[in-house]
Structures are given as C-alpha cells and as structure tokens.
Amino acid sequence: MxxxxxxxxxxxxxxxxxxxxxxxxxxxxxxxxxxxxxxxxxxxxxxxxxxxxxxxxxxxxxxxxxxxxxxxxxxxxxxxxxxxxxxxxxxxxxxxxxxxxxxxxxxxxxxxxxxxxxxxxxMKLPQGDLKNTDADKPVAKAKKGILSASDLEKAEDQLKNLPQYRNKEIMVYQSVHFYDNGFINLMLQHPVNPKYVDAYEYRDGKWSAPKSVLASDITRRTFPLSGMHFKDAHKVIQLYNAKATQVEGAEPTSAAYITIWDKGMRWAPRTINGSRERYDIQFNNDGTLKSFRQE
Structure with a gap:
C-alpha cells in the first residue's frame, strides 16, 4: 500500500x-x-x-x-x-x-x-501537514499607518529646528507625502540659495541629510511650512474613510499627501472610486472637510 x-x-x-x-x-x-x-x-x-x-x-x-x-x-x-x-x-x-x-x-x-x-x-506511515486550519493560515500583517498625531507634530518641530533652517522661514516645494509605513517625504527650498531645492525623508524619528533635486517653477510651487500642520493628515484620512464607507466598492486609505501649486496647498486623496460611482472630495488647509460630491 x-x-x-x-x-x-x-x-x-x-x-x-x-x-x-x-x-x-x-x-x-x-x-x-x-x-x-x-x-x-x-x-x-x-x-x-x-x-x-x-x-x-x-x-x-x-x-x-x-x-x-x-x-x-x-x-x-x-x-x-x-x-x-x-x-x-x-x-x-x-x-x-x-x-x-x-x-x-x-x-x-x-x-x-x-x-x-x-x-x-x-508506524512507518507517510507524514503530512494539517492543511487549511486557522492556526496554520498566515496572519495578514495590518498596515502600520502614518505616524500618530503627536509623532507627526514632533516630526514637524524637528524639521523646523534643523540647523540650516533655524530662525528661517521654511518653504515646502511641490508636495509632502505621509506614507503608511510611517515615513514622510518632502522637498524644501534651499536655505541659502532660493534657486535650489533639497529632498528630505523622515524615518525612525529623525530627518535625513538633504539630497539635491532638479526643480522648476520654484516660486509658484512653494508654500510656507508655517501654513500647514502635519498632524492634520489624520483628519484627512479619517474623513476620507468615513465617506468611503458610503460609496459601494470604495477602498479606505492609510496615507495622505499635500500638493502645492500657485502658492497654495491641497490635501489628497481627492477622489473616492467605487464600483458604481465616483466622488470628488476636497479638504480645507486644516484638514476639515470642504466638499463632497458625486462626479
């Protein structure tokens, strides 16, 4: 046998x-x-x-x-x-x-x-495994999500206190990304030469050294750090996900970002895609809901 x-x-x-x-x-x-x-x-x-x-x-x-x-x-x-x-x-x-x-x-x-x-x-019989039992199923790792509101505020304070920007106005260039792995990516106008832009990354509780990037339209694509608050990213995500539950087939988000154009800032994501409908969602600078409408 x-x-x-x-x-x-x-x-x-x-x-x-x-x-x-x-x-x-x-x-x-x-x-x-x-x-x-x-x-x-x-x-x-x-x-x-x-x-x-x-x-x-x-x-x-x-x-x-x-x-x-x-x-x-x-x-x-x-x-x-x-x-x-x-x-x-x-x-x-x-x-x-x-x-x-x-x-x-x-x-x-x-x-x-x-x-x-x-x-x-x-008994010298072939050995096997217990398949498809709940204990053997791989546990899906939940996404970490962006940093807590207090940690985001801490990251913002550390950015303001970087030696090269201390006592200077910090101008953010193009975008700020708050990722679901806890990282923050952004670009800042150079503290000495306004024609230059440097990229920074926040991870493990500290900001990286600056990395030069090729930039254009710097004047139109910058916004003061003093006009935004990193902790508001939590408001954006909570409001977005609350509205997503009202749209059939829509997926929640665990990340947020800011885009900058014409010296103004906008929070994103700005679209909720469902299986049958698509909605436009807009936020104020402080992360509160500005509008929500079906496209």
Missing amino acids: KNPKQFYSLFILFSLLTLSCNHITKSIDETFHPNDSLVKKYNKENHFDTNGEYTGSTKTSTATAVQRHQERTIVINGDTVNTPEMELKAKEMFRDMELLKQKKNPSAAKEIQKRVNKFLKE
Missing part, C-alpha cells in the same frame, strides 16, 4: 471533528478487526479451515499468509506493521489529542499535528 490514505484520513478527520474517544476507538476496532463474515470469506478463498489450517494443494506460498493472518500483521510500503500495536498506539494518540483539544490553546493545532506525525513515524 504505497499511499495509505485510509489511515491518514481517519486520524485527521477525527481530530478536526473532535469526536469522542469512544467513537474513535470503535472506528479503529472496525478498521483493524474485520467481522466474522469477512473472515469466513477470506478463509474460504484462501483455503483455510476454522482452525487456521491450510486446506489447499499448495503450501509453500501460503505459509507466510497463515503466519501473518494469525499474528494479525499488515505490510505497508514493504514494512510489516503489527495491527494490535498500531491499535494501541492509535488509542494513545487520540487520548493525547483529546487532552490537547481540551486545553483550548491557540497552539493546540500544531501540537496535535506533532502528535499525529509521531504516530505516523512510529
């Missing part, structure tokens, strides 16, 4: 359906102890009398069969397994599994799997 699915399916099915030990023992007995009619049929077909003596004309090939029949053994993958021993170990296994289930521990499923594999190894 190269693939003993009968035994494996029996063990896994019983463990998942949480059957009682009595039912399990009964099923095992029925599996390993054929009823009298099957025994009589076997004896008749293989020329055994009621005492187990061979009644046919050929004895050389049946001696092993008689011995196996009397000792109640089976052969699996070329290995001889004693069925009373298998029955005893199976009962012990199901008893242990029942105790594990009674603990109601989240790790019980893995412990049960280990116990099943131990039995299969002892």
Whole structure:
C-alpha cells in the first residue's frame, strides 16, 4: 500500500471533528478487526479451515499468509506493521489529542499535528501537514499607518529646528507625502540659495541629510511650512474613510499627501472610486472637510 490514505484520513478527520474517544476507538476496532463474515470469506478463498489450517494443494506460498493472518500483521510500503500495536498506539494518540483539544490553546493545532506525525513515524506511515486550519493560515500583517498625531507634530518641530533652517522661514516645494509605513517625504527650498531645492525623508524619528533635486517653477510651487500642520493628515484620512464607507466598492486609505501649486496647498486623496460611482472630495488647509460630491 504505497499511499495509505485510509489511515491518514481517519486520524485527521477525527481530530478536526473532535469526536469522542469512544467513537474513535470503535472506528479503529472496525478498521483493524474485520467481522466474522469477512473472515469466513477470506478463509474460504484462501483455503483455510476454522482452525487456521491450510486446506489447499499448495503450501509453500501460503505459509507466510497463515503466519501473518494469525499474528494479525499488515505490510505497508514493504514494512510489516503489527495491527494490535498500531491499535494501541492509535488509542494513545487520540487520548493525547483529546487532552490537547481540551486545553483550548491557540497552539493546540500544531501540537496535535506533532502528535499525529509521531504516530505516523512510529508506524512507518507517510507524514503530512494539517492543511487549511486557522492556526496554520498566515496572519495578514495590518498596515502600520502614518505616524500618530503627536509623532507627526514632533516630526514637524524637528524639521523646523534643523540647523540650516533655524530662525528661517521654511518653504515646502511641490508636495509632502505621509506614507503608511510611517515615513514622510518632502522637498524644501534651499536655505541659502532660493534657486535650489533639497529632498528630505523622515524615518525612525529623525530627518535625513538633504539630497539635491532638479526643480522648476520654484516660486509658484512653494508654500510656507508655517501654513500647514502635519498632524492634520489624520483628519484627512479619517474623513476620507468615513465617506468611503458610503460609496459601494470604495477602498479606505492609510496615507495622505499635500500638493502645492500657485502658492497654495491641497490635501489628497481627492477622489473616492467605487464600483458604481465616483466622488470628488476636497479638504480645507486644516484638514476639515470642504466638499463632497458625486462626479
């Protein structure tokens, strides 16, 4: 028997359906102890009398069969397994599994799997895994989301206190992005040469060193840092998601950003896309709702 699915399916099915030990023992007995009619049929077909003596004309090939029949053994993958021993170990296994289930521990499923594999190894049967159980399903990692309001305020204060901008007006160029991994990306007009722009990234509680970028229309695409507040990003996300729940098929957001044009700023996202409808949503500079309408 190269693939003993009968035994494996029996063990896994019983463990998942949480059957009682009595039912399990009964099923095992029925599996390993054929009823009298099957025994009589076997004896008749293989020329055994009621005492187990061979009644046919050929004895050389049946001696092993008689011995196996009397000792109640089976052969699996070329290995001889004693069925009373298998029955005893199976009962012990199901008893242990029942105790594990009674603990109601989240790790019980893995412990049960280990116990099943131990039995299969002892009986020289193929080992497998308990598939599709809740304990084995990969846990989906929730998105971290942007920094908390207090952390965003802290990041803003640190930006204002960068040595190169201390006691100077900070002009933000083009955009500010608040990502769902906690990072903040933005670009600032150079503190000395207004024709230049540098990029900065905030992560792990500190701002990076400046990196030069190629910029254009700097005058039209800058906005003072004093005119915005990073913590308002939380308001934008909360309001956006509240409106998204009203639109069939719309997805919530966990990130926000600011765009700058003509010396003005706008919060985004500015569109809520549903499966049937599309809405335009606008915010005031302080993150409060300005408008919400279907397009």
